[in-house]
Amino acid sequence: MTVHGVTPFNAEPPRAALADRVLTPLDAFYSRNHGPIPALDPGGWRLRVDGLVGRTSSWSLTELRDRFGSHSETATLQCAGNRRAGLVEVRDIPGEAPWGPTATATARWTGVRLADVLDDAGVDPAATDVAFLGTDVSEAATPPQEFGGSIPLRKARMPEVLLAWEMNGEPLPPVHGAPVRVVVPGYIGARSVKWVHRVTVADRPSQNFFQTSTYRLLPPDVDPARTAPGDGVALGLVAVNADFLAPDDGAEVDCGPTRVTGYAFAGGDRTVVRVDVSPDGGSSWIQADLGEQAGTWAWRHWSATVDVRPGEQLVLARAWDSSAALQPADPASVWNPKGYANNSWARLRLRGRSAHTA
Incomplete structure (x- = not known):
């Protein structure tokens, strides 16, 4: 911990x-x-x-x-x-x-x-x-x-x-x-x-x-x-939110297709209906596969496969809930002096390791 x-x-x-x-x-x-x-x-x-x-x-x-x-x-x-x-x-x-x-x-x-x-x-x-x-x-x-x-x-x-x-x-x-x-x-x-x-x-x-x-x-x-x-x-109801769980932020991984996973959650009586993942810092997006919905009040795990290139790479994730609400893109837009309710797009920094790297 x-x-x-x-x-x-x-x-x-x-x-x-x-x-x-x-x-x-x-x-x-x-x-x-x-x-x-x-x-x-x-x-x-x-x-x-x-x-x-x-x-x-x-x-x-x-x-x-x-x-x-x-x-x-x-x-x-x-x-x-x-x-x-x-x-x-x-x-x-x-x-x-x-x-x-x-x-x-x-x-x-x-x-x-x-x-x-x-x-x-x-x-x-x-x-x-x-x-x-x-x-x-x-x-x-x-x-x-x-x-x-x-x-x-x-x-x-x-x-x-x-x-x-x-x-x-x-x-x-x-x-x-x-x-x-x-x-x-x-x-x-x-x-x-x-x-x-x-x-x-x-x-x-x-x-x-x-x-x-x-x-x-x-x-x-x-x-x-x-x-x-x-x-x-x-503060009361939880806003729609998501983040990565694997790999860890800052991880060095082999180049090529890489599985990324995470969670998404929406408060109130809303549920998560879609998660998008961008392998290139927001230039393009793919839809993640959603895991089981264990109950109305539970998160959903998700996964996607992204192509990792040599060097630094920023992968993003964003969730949508059943009211069609989407996470805001920029953490600066939700900054507040107590640091609550950060539901901006999740950011995962990866370093691609090529086969020629010792």
């Missing part, structure tokens, strides 16, 4: 660890944290459901399972800072981890549907949002506070949103939110709050620091240190 920080622990795998795998192994799943990783006893964990509900309730893990059963969903999570390194190449972004293209991963999540828990509590007609609070405490806020965030009530009531206790058929590891985390398919990873212990139904979005001040898309000329809570645009 490339470790971007030890405390809090933030790390992403090498590209090859994700290549040609629809489901990401647990030891290759990126880790994004905002404070020390809590060590919680599953037997003592409880979930409080409160706010604009008819009945405030508290659930143990066993009670949740017994009352609501279990459901599974294959879903991709993607950090809002995924591919930030590409924006750093345009202009420096101080104080933010230089995430590469692998702060994204896919798992088969199992847990209870949040909608069932909300229906059991009885939601007030005035409610508009559902907020989550984790057990992890972050020093990034002043004073330090637990990590949290919210999603619209209409999304919270969708069947794909889970309170999950399993990944790929195994219990959640502590680093990924054990004993229970929220999984919000189609939204930035920050909304899938880990170590969740409280769900609050409200008539406004969460006022947590990480909702009001951190995960915000700011104009390029704004100094983040001078912004007030609520400035900018709250």
Whole structure:
């Protein structure tokens, strides 16, 4: 793993660890944290459901399972800072981890549907949002506070949103939110709050620091240190995005036909319908072969064969989603002072090695 920080622990795998795998192994799943990783006893964990509900309730893990059963969903999570390194190449972004293209991963999540828990509590007609609070405490806020965030009530009531206790058929590891985390398919990873212990139904979005001040898309000329809570645009749905997984960026490969692979993902309820690959920096394009669609909320892997010539070569990739949205070409056009949501065309630099090169 490339470790971007030890405390809090933030790390992403090498590209090859994700290549040609629809489901990401647990030891290759990126880790994004905002404070020390809590060590919680599953037997003592409880979930409080409160706010604009008819009945405030508290659930143990066993009670949740017994009352609501279990459901599974294959879903991709993607950090809002995924591919930030590409924006750093345009202009420096101080104080933010230089995430590469692998702060994204896919798992088969199992847990209870949040909608069932909300229906059991009885939601007030005035409610508009559902907020989550984790057990992890972050020093990034002043004073330090637990990590949290919210999603619209209409999304919270969708069947794909889970309170999950399993990944790929195994219990959640502590680093990924054990004993229970929220999984919000189609939204930035920050909304899938880990170590969740409280769900609050409200008539406004969460006022947590990480909702009001951190995960915000700011104009390029704004100094983040001078912004007030609520400035900018709250990040939510993931924009259509794609990148390469193999070969690695900067790799030296034999000249001739070369297989390149990658992933593509679109948030919301959109799916990836096409990926184009350019072997010559954008002068010409071919359509890539798309892999299986493991579910509405999952990425698609893709592959294409390009002709590699001697010397340096720039290969590009761009994805289209089911709304006909296309990734923007230039990373400079999406640069922002926090380095979020870089979905510009993917760039792969290769060096062709001829047969005569020793």
